[in-house]
Amino acid sequence: MFELLRKKLSSFAETIIGKAPESKQIVEKRDLTPELKTVTKVKAVFSKEIRLREADIKEAICELELALLEADVDEDTAKKFCQEIKQRLLSTAIPKEKISDFVKSTIRDTLKELMQTETMDILSIAKKSEKPFKMLFLGPNGAGKTTTMAKLAHMFAKDGLKTIFAASDTFRAASIEQLEAHAKKLGVKVVKHSYGADPAAVAFDAISSAKANKIDIVMIDTAGRQETNRNLIEELKKIVRVVKPDIKIFVGEAFAGKALLEQAKAFDKATGIDAFVMTKLDTDAKGGTMLSLLYELKKPILFVGTGQSYEDLSPFNLEEIISRII
Ligand SMILES: Nc1nc2c(ncn2[C@@H]2O[C@H](COP(=O)(O)OP(=O)(O)OP(=O)(O)O)[C@@H](O)[C@H]2O)c(=O)[nH]1
Ligand SMILES: [Mg+2]
Structure with missing residues (x-):
């Protein structure tokens, strides 16, 4: 039960992680005075946070949508879920050391929020x-x-x-x-x-x-x-x-x-x-x-x-x- 979905979602997380190497990291833009910008460039290499770009995750998001369809999730739900994941991944500065945890917890939180219903004892x-x-x-x-x-x-x-x-x-x-x-x-x-x-x-x-x-x-x-x-x-x-x-x-x-x-x-x-x-x-x-x-x-x-x-x-x-x- 859920083995297929679990495998696919985990491989999605791994793909995203693989697509975010050091060289692609972009430091969150801050309002800086021009003289500070050079310092910031140097600092970026050592920054603790990265931002994923659309190109980093585009392919993985498409694969995720297909994986959800394969696991019997219907088309509208799969689309909505992928959209939501994409937005969240792109809109947050991610702690460099914790990309894996971040991607997984984003998937988890998104699933939880979208699937939440009233409880009934x-x-x-x-x-x-x-x-x-x-x-x-x-x-x-x-x-x-x-x-x-x-x-x-x-x-x-x-x-x-x-x-x-x-x-x-x-x-x-x-x-x-x-x-x-x-x-x-x-x-x-x-x-x-x-x-x-x-x-x-x-x-x-x-x-x-x-x-x-x-x-x-x-x-x-x-x-x-x-x-x-x-x-x-x-x-x-x-x-x-x-x-x-x-x-x-x-x-x-x-x-x-x-x-x-x-x-x-x-x-x-x-x-x-x-x-x-x-x-x-x-x-x-x-x-x-x-x-x-x-x-x-x-x-x-x-x-x-x-x-x-x-x-x-x-x-x-x-x-x-x-x-x-x-
Ligand atoms: N493995 C498994 N079998 C189940 C489960 N629930 C029901 N079954 C089996 O499914 C078959 C059909 O179950 P029923 O309870 O007769 O189903 P029903 O919806 O009342 O069927 P109809 O009245 O003919 O529409 C039976 O052989 C049940 O033992 C389950 O959770 N797991
Ligand atoms: Mg019956």
Whole structure:
């Protein structure tokens, strides 16, 4: 995970460092009297600071942009990121001895600032919320919605919060049995209707059941769908209208690449997304998808899925991800 991006960003830093030899160093211009200028020229050789010039970094910036695209960062994000890096590298006098640290920390800070979103501590939000706290899981087919729900129910249970599942995927064969199998292992109740039933009605019943049984959280499983399927998107809108979820979580695969960004944008436009869970980070995801999502949609990634067992869910930590990259 992130290996490609890490390698490319590190090689970018090395290229820049290699392009800033002693002979190319220019001392920051200061307001000096003419008689001091000769002294300054001599001093420049011994100066502790240099300024990079556009020509020093032009090639490396182009390579960086390509590297980001290769790592699944979308074009706009990659452009914006490179522009920002370039500006920062050109506008600052760099301590001569610390070019390497400077380039790396510039990349790190730029990534952090561009990808920053509001933080959302879902556990404390759920605890403070009026009960039941209603969570809707949506996203493309096979992304890991149902598994993520099970992982979260397991996590909430450790904090004493009870969950009920709404089997609102009434579309895919065996989806209800899959949810019931998780529920049995976790000791969670499931509200279900038959296949083909109205998903909104299932969710509505689950909420009523949670109220009647003092259950803290309702997790609504929905059928996987593509953003291009109008009927299924309309169905999702209906669930949102009927249920008024407290949070709508888009579940996507971290390796899904640029297509995922378009999907997330379309789901967001149709229903409004509050947060993401990115799954399958244990596979060879390149990482760029997550950076694009954060930059473009400015919504938090709550958790990342790192495997198939209930424990394989970790809080998303931007700093940690960035420190893995550079
Ligand atoms: N390796 C890995 N596999 C995962 C992860 N999350 C889910 N899976 C697997 O991905 C497959 C699909 O997961 P589901 O939870 O059924 O996905 P879904 O989005 O509910 O699928 P549909 O309901 O068919 O749209 C299952 O085999 C899961 O075990 C993860 O973080 N890592
Ligand atoms: Mg499912």
